[in-house]
Amino acid sequence: MTAITHHIPDDILAAYAAGSLPHHYAVAVASHVSLCTQCRASLEAHQTMGGALLETTEAVAVSGNMKADLLAQLDAPAKPEPVYSRRGIYPGPVVAALKGQGPAWKSLGMGVRQSILSQDKHGSVRLLYIPGGQAVPDHGHNGLEMTLVLQGSFSDETGRFGVGDIEIANEDLEHTPIADPGDPCICLAATDAPLRFNALVPRLLQPLFRI
Amino acid sequence: MSHNKSEISEQTVLMIAVRDNQDREAFGALFDHFAPRLKGFIMRTGCSAPQAEEIVQDVMLTVWRKASMFDPHRAQVSAWIYQIARNRHIDIVRKESRPVPEELAEDPGAEPDASQILAVEQEAGKLKAALSSLRPEQRDMIEKAYLGELTHQEISDQTGLPLGTIKSRIRLGLERLRHELKGLRE
Numbered sequence: 001m002t003a004i005t006h007h008i009p010d011d012i013l014a015a016y017a018a019g020s021l022p023h024h025y026a027v028a029v030a031s032h033v034s035l036c037t038q039c040r041a042s043l044e045a046h047q048t049m050g051g052a053l054l055e056t057t058e059a060v061a062v063s064g065n066m067k068a069d070l071l072a073q074l075d076a077p078a079k080p081e082p083v084y085s086r087r088g089i090y091p092g093p094v095v096a097a098l099k100g101q102g103p104a105w106k107s108l109g110m111g112v113r114q115s116i117l118s119q120d121k122h123g124s125v126r127l128l129y130i131p132g133g134q135a136v137p138d139h140g141h142n143g144l145e146m147t148l149v150l151q152g153s154f155s156d157e158t159g160r161f162g163v164g165d166i167e168i169a170n171e172d173l174e175h176t177p178i179a180d181p182g183d184p185c186i187c188l189a190a191t192d193a194p195l196r197f198n199a200l201v202p203r204l205l206q207p208l209f210r211i
Numbered sequence: 212m213s214h215n216k217s218e219i220s221e222q223t224v225l226m227i228a229v230r231d232n233q234d235r236e237a238f239g240a241l242f243d244h245f246a247p248r249l250k251g252f253i254m255r256t257g258c259s260a261p262q263a264e265e266i267v268q269d270v271m272l273t274v275w276r277k278a279s280m281f282d283p284h285r286a287q288v289s290a291w292i293y294q295i296a297r298n299r300h301i302d303i304v305r306k307e308s309r310p311v312p313e314e315l316a317e318d319p320g321a322e323p324d325a326s327q328i329l330a331v332e333q334e335a336g337k338l339k340a341a342l343s344s345l346r347p348e349q350r351d352m353i354e355k356a357y358l359g360e361l362t363h364q365e366i367s368d369q370t371g372l373p374l375g376t377i378k379s380r381i382r383l384g385l386e387r388l389r390h391e392l393k394g395l396r397e
Contacts, residue, residue: 018357020363030312048335050290051287054293063264067246074272
């Protein structure tokens with residue numbers, strides 16, 4: 001496995017630590033951090049920052065009975081939370097989003113498949129499966145788009161993205177990602193746009209049809 | 212004042228006692244220190260006092276239950292509790308489960324490395340000092356960012372304003388953390 005060369009910018013990591021990043025992006029960030037030591041270190045530096053703020057904030061006295069109430073709860077059985085660990089190429093946060101199941105692939109034509117992890121009016125996060133040499137379909141994003149490679153690789157005008165690399169594109173980026181020849185490319189794509197895959201036209205044909 | 216600079220901080224010692232021995236007295240002392248700070252911190256997001264206390268209760272219970280995940284070689288107690296507080300706050304308010312990275316577990320039976328623990332604490336101490344040198348409105352802005360009150364776009368637009376010293380601190384800390392994390396992975 002080659003080293004990860006495309007990382008998450010600091011402002012996005014800070015927003016993730018603080019919890020202000022929308023859910024779909026948070027899945028992509030948590031997945032990348034699971035694979036990337038450098039971004040984990042950056043995230044932990046932001047947590048240190050949060051801790052320093054917590055330490056130096058103005059304290060407000062808590063109710064008198066709170067401590068006793070809490071201590072009485074320590075022995076109560078906790079309902080076990082499921083812990084999702086990495087499964088094959090899928091990092092823990094993806095496995096969690098899949099609720100421990102395998103991806104439910106749906107064909108989009110031309111050998112391209114997708115498995116939607118979650119979607120709402122604020123955006124979506126999904127897995128994409130692109131055969132080698134094939135263009136990644138247009139995700140139809142209005143703003144920020146995050147694409148994390150889990151298997152294979154893709155390339156576009158900005159560079160090559162291998163396993164663990166994350167491409168963070170804003171709406172200004174006109175790019176045509178194409179899966180590199182070889183293994184199919186599987187990636188996690190998070191966008192802030194509702195799904196627009198109904199009439200899929202491969203990107204390569206788009207200039208011809210001016211869609 | 213700083214007579215114990217070469218010793219591991221009280222909070223870290225308490226948290227290790229909770230982690231390794233389920234020490235209730237140590238947990239009570241951590242509660243005394245952190246609960247009022249957590250309450251103040253959470254109320255700055257506009258939470259009412261009772262709502263903030265409900266979250267504090269939940270956070271401290273999570274600290275007790277997840278104590279085995281605490282690793283003083285990588286995180287200060289306050290940093291670890293900060294992230295738990297943000298996660299629980301969001302889970303409770305938004306009623307959704309926050310995506311979190313895979314946990315990195317310490318090697319079972321690994322001997323604690325006091326110099327590494329101290330290095331983490333010193334780095335955090337420098338951060339705290341940098342924070343205290345900020346003007347109130349600068350601190351306010353940073354606090355807003357780390358309390359989830361700013362969008363990532365707003366955070367990005369703020370960079371260069373009050374973040375100068377702090378960003379270089381984070382970068383320094385980063386080198387060390389990166390080294391430590393590599394050690395864990397190998």
